[in-house]
Amino acid sequence: MDRASIMSKKPPRIRGFHHSIGEVADVRFHNSLVDDRKHPGPHKLLSVSPFLGATCNLNCAYCYTDAGIPHKNELTPGDLKSIIDQGRALGAQTVVIAGTGEPLLDKNLMPFLQYIHNQGMTTVLYTNGTLVTPEIADRLYELDVSPLVKMNSLNEGVQDKLTRRRGSFKGIQRALRIFMERGFNKAEPTRLGIESVICKPNLSEIPEIFRWARRNNIYPHIEMMIHSGRAVHNANELDISIDEAREIFTTLSEIDRTEFGYSWIPKPPYVAGDCDMVYRNIVVDSHGNIKPCFGFVDVVGNVRETTLAKALKSPLLKKLRRLDATIQGACSTCALKSTCYGCRCEMNLCCNTFGAYKDCWMAAGRPKAPPRS
Numbered sequence: 001m002d003r004a005s006i007m008s009k010k011p012p013r014i015r016g017f018h019h020s021i022g023e024v025a026d027v028r029f030h031n032s033l034v035d036d037r038k039h040p041g042p043h044k045l046l047s048v049s050p051f052l053g054a055t056c057n058l059n060c061a062y063c064y065t066d067a068g069i070p071h072k073n074e075l076t077p078g079d080l081k082s083i084i085d086q087g088r089a090l091g092a093q094t095v096v097i098a099g100t101g102e103p104l105l106d107k108n109l110m111p112f113l114q115y116i117h118n119q120g121m122t123t124v125l126y127t128n129g130t131l132v133t134p135e136i137a138d139r140l141y142e143l144d145v146s147p148l149v150k151m152n153s154l155n156e157g158v159q160d161k162l163t164r165r166r167g168s169f170k171g172i173q174r175a176l177r178i179f180m181e182r183g184f185n186k187a188e189p190t191r192l193g194i195e196s197v198i199c200k201p202n203l204s205e206i207p208e209i210f211r212w213a214r215r216n217n218i219y220p221h222i223e224m225m226i227h228s229g230r231a232v233h234n235a236n237e238l239d240i241s242i243d244e245a246r247e248i249f250t251t252l253s254e255i256d257r258t259e260f261g262y263s264w265i266p267k268p269p270y271v272a273g274d275c276d277m278v279y280r281n282i283v284v285d286s287h288g289n290i291k292p293c294f295g296f297v298d299v300v301g302n303v304r305e306t307t308l309a310k311a312l313k314s315p316l317l318k319k320l321r322r323l324d325a326t327i328q329g330a331c332s333t334c335a336l337k338s339t340c341y342g343c344r345c346e347m348n349l350c351c352n353t354f355g356a357y358k359d360c361w362m363a364a365g366r367p368k369a370p371p372r373s
Helices: 023-037 076-089 107-117 134-142 156-163 168-181 200-216 242-260 313-319 329-333 342-351
Strands: 046-049 094-097 122-127 145-150 193-197 221-224 281-284
Touching: 046 076, 076 107, 094 200, 107 122, 107 134, 134 145, 134 168, 145 168, 156 200, 193 200, 200 221, 200 242
Parallel strands: 046 094, 046 281, 094 122, 122 145, 145 193, 193 221
Antiparallel strands: none
């Protein structure tokens, strides 16, 4: 039987990063009762995302945090442990470490991962991969970590140009080989993923990257760019059009359907998936600011002044938890609004947090969102 005739099924995910529709629905229902004062609370979470230090050995053109040198007054090991304790008390099962800089440069990373593991939680770790050694990979495996390696090209020149560091391609490929040799991609669901930001320099090879990941049981976290940090200054050389985005998403959907038997609707911001972070996650940046999601400008408190439980009561989060009812414009009439809201980070950064997602082709001809006041 050829692949095209296989019954279509949901695309595979990476361990820890995703939660079932039922789990997310249960959390949303619980939180709605708390919001309506029909339950004493507190609100619930499925995951929590603390940022580590801003130090980074690369200078990626698309970086939304503008990582590089350490910030003043970054979170201490004690702060980070408190965030984990609070998140776990609210029901969090997963810790997603996605910023600010390269976590493998943080001397406190391994003790922190050990602490998370001791709480019975899974960690998803974004890394550029260039510092990975066999010893580090073995330790991450022992600590139940699922690495997401930032790989944007299979072409050395393109990859090094995007990271602005010569040799980054070789380091990234070496990391992936080490992780695969250690068996991260032998698990079901896989414990290994790649993160690829779709942009002008790598657009033509995204299908090749996608196929390579699928064939090796590696989760392809392929996404649209968030316009923050250095990405804003480099937008002219990186941005693709909505038509180009629609074409590449449609191409990948067809590849998945005909070659791998997976079925999904091609829509931004993520390939083969939806974002549900504002429904079940909370972010704490390296200064302690509590945010609804990774790229948000708006904050709902600071962990040095309040608790996660209190921050979750904010009016902004209450409104975000009900996006299917509070979203505006073309998104408010979309048939997919019960599971899709585009990228709320992008809308918070540029325009109207609750406005129609400006980069979606599902409502062609929609007016541009007004600038953020």
